[in-house]
Amino acid sequence: MSAIIANIVISIILIGAVTAAICYIRKEKKKGVKCIGCPMAGNCSKARASRDGS
Secondary structure (H helix, E strand, C coil), rough: HHHHHHHHHHHHHHHHHHHHHHHEEEEEEHHHHCCCCCCCCCCHHHHHHHHHHH
């Protein structure tokens, strides 16, 4: 019985984490951010091309 409750709790936590990630991505896209979480801080060729209008 406790294994079922543990699975339910873990499932709820995972669903919450995925929902939070989706909400964060949607919020950033509405701001106009091209590369969300980019390790190059928006200095990659894709980001530069979109800024320059190419």
